[in-house]
Amino acid sequence: MAELPSTARVVIIGGGAVGVSSLYHLAKSGWTDCVLLEKNELTSGSTWHAAGNVPTFSSSWSLMNMQRYSTELYRRLATEVDYPMNYHVTGSLRLAHSKERMQEFQRAKGMGRYQGMDIDVIGTDEIRRRYPFIETHDLKGALYDPSDGDIDPAQLTQALAKGARDMGAKIIRFCPVISVRRDKDEWVVSTEKGDIRCEKVVNAAGYRAAEVGKMFGRDVPMMVMSHQYILFDEIPELAAWSREAGQKLPLLRDVDTSYYLRQEKNGMNLGPYERNCRAHWATPDDQMPADFSFQLYPDDLERLEWYLDDAVRRVPILGTAGLSKIINGPIPYAPDGNPLIGPMPGVPNAFEACVFTFGIAQAGGAGKVLAEWVTRGETEWDMWSCDPRRFTSFASATDYAVAKGMEVYGHEYAIHFPRHAWPAARNRKLSPIHDRIAALGAQFNAYNGWERATWYAQPGDDTSEASTQTFARSGPWEKRIREECLAVRDAAGILDLPGFSRFNLDGPGAAAWLETQVTGTVPKVGRIGLCYFADDHGRIVSEMSVVRHSDDLMTLITAAVAQWHDFExxxxxxxxxxxxxxxxxxxxxxxxxLAGPNSRKILVEVCEADLAAPWLTHQETTIAGRWAKLVRVSFAGELGWEIHTKVADTATVFDALWAAGQKHGLKPFGMFALDALRLEKGYRAWKGDLSTDYTILQGGLGRFVKWDKADFRGKTALLNEKQQGTKKRFVTLVIDTPGECDAPYMSTLWHNGTIVGETTSGGWGHRVDKSIALGMLRTDLAVPGVTIEVEIFGERFSATVQEDKPLWDPENERLRS
Known part of the structure; x- marks a missing residue:
């Protein structure tokens, strides 16, 4: 057994598939002086009892990228490291019972084809041809993924371990970590076998990640679920079919019922995600034991009976098989079901690669992403979907993490609809006027835990959760969103916006330093400006509004969800x-x-500010005797102000504005209306239109680059791109003859049968009465008037490239009025 070295460049804590993949990819990157510590034997956590399914399907572009990479790696890994593995690429069928599920599949097909995968959506005849034992009478169709399959988790982990060792990395088994501490800008990791000093540490401790996180002073947002799957004895008909066909059945997922069914040798493996699920180790009376290596929970078959009955009706030969074994083991869940991969929030030179619900499918891609974070401080793909900083402190509360984890588990295969709000563990952060706007009909969703109104219902409107189960534009909200947008256009609207992330940058040299960090210029004193931050490759990191109060005092305002990301x-x-x-x-x-042509008339009645001050200025005033900062800027694209107040004063200020506004047509509006309004202006949204998947120039943000500055982050890369020309460019598209749905994120753009780009956001613009899509298009086609096609849930719609100016108020006359 290898001895514990005294130093290393990186220490990884945790020897499951993800931790070992991280070690393997670090070594492949040339960082061979890395050590993995495992408290027991490799795979002893969740890996050893994992079912080993390897899907590529995801409704997330970044997760699909990561899982696709895993399948590509696993196909070559045995040869690459000279270690035999059982990896069965059987293909898979995801069954659809509804039109909406078929729409989801069509979108996944489009994303998969863009990534080079041969995913297809098929009908019931083709389902029966590929899976002769199935009942299809109540199905609409299925998604067929030829790259899906299953792998032996232990063999995968050992293959990665062999590859890492062969390149010089070390694995120390039976070496529990006791504590970590900082010393002289390094980490000292204390174990039962001694101390090891290193530059960087990775928490890859799986379901024990919260325990390890506490060693760093970090509360990891996670919980642990009990997940069961059932193994069945050999089925003679299945054995005969496999011998004749020379293959296994495709892996079957009945996602609307919520289980997978896989051929296991000549038997079956059934894995439900049941609604009546169970959390473990979540109460003072149910604590995680000091060691649970290679252990399972007691069987709890009663929870699975309904799913077993349904599976037997779907595949009747399953009912002829005897039950062989039940596996019931711990699986970690983050509050949104995605893993944590990236910088550990608030902790220097520490990273997380943990809380994987689908660790085997994602291990290969996760190792690649983690190695990029550690060695380069950035990733090839924008991985915000997995970034630990997407959660702030509220998400670490045990009751929140447990409630959300159980919700995700019980809806593991659920469709994520654009207007749907998941109900568990809500009302964590409330606006000072939450009750007031709720009384006005506000329907809410959470943004970094802050409850914000999405739309305002009127008496008689259907506000049930069931009403949101659609991709269609129409719904009880459509009429209301239009009314809200037109109120902003014709009179005035007020939007409650709690949770804006804001940071004060204060002290000598602050402005000079900020100039080196943004692509453009820091605004002058008394002004507000939009500033963009690029990485060293010129890619878009963030967008912040900079409010300059004095020479070296500025407030930087950014998205609610960007709070920890942008601060760090x-x-x-x-x-x-x-x-x-x-x-x-x-x-x-x-x-x-406060936005709309009557907004100035409202403010005149409640304050004595200089309301003739021009666009992009700010000033202090008092409203109803309370301090307020008026910032003359409007994401809604109309004359308007952001009104910033102390939390304790917000309700008083709102009441004054509301009372004064009634005779001026003031109406409340929500986030859905704001999104429609910003689309008409071509304003970008963070981590949709603005992400590290695109450079500043690709994002159409060249006007925010001051080329003659001495230097700024990303300047060299952007100068090189400017000289060589961009390969794709941001465009606004109008759908010529819209269907019932607007273009979602990552809808494929086509021209003459070739993929030429993708959408980054889309929706209906009520002021211009058009279906709008923002996106990235091949540069030679990014010309006003060019016609392309937008693939929206499998159907292609003609769309026209617009002028490089807003669809609404193109000269900003209303904004400046």
């Missing part, structure tokens, strides 16, 4: 010994947006 980006690039400081003041303030 700024903090990480501040110089050592900086004479200025960065302070997170998000919790101290709230914001309301």
């Amino acid at each position: 980006w700024l903090k990480a690039h501040m110089p050592a010994g900086a004479t200025f400081e960065l302070i997170d003041r998000t919790e101290e303030y709230s914001t309301q947006i």
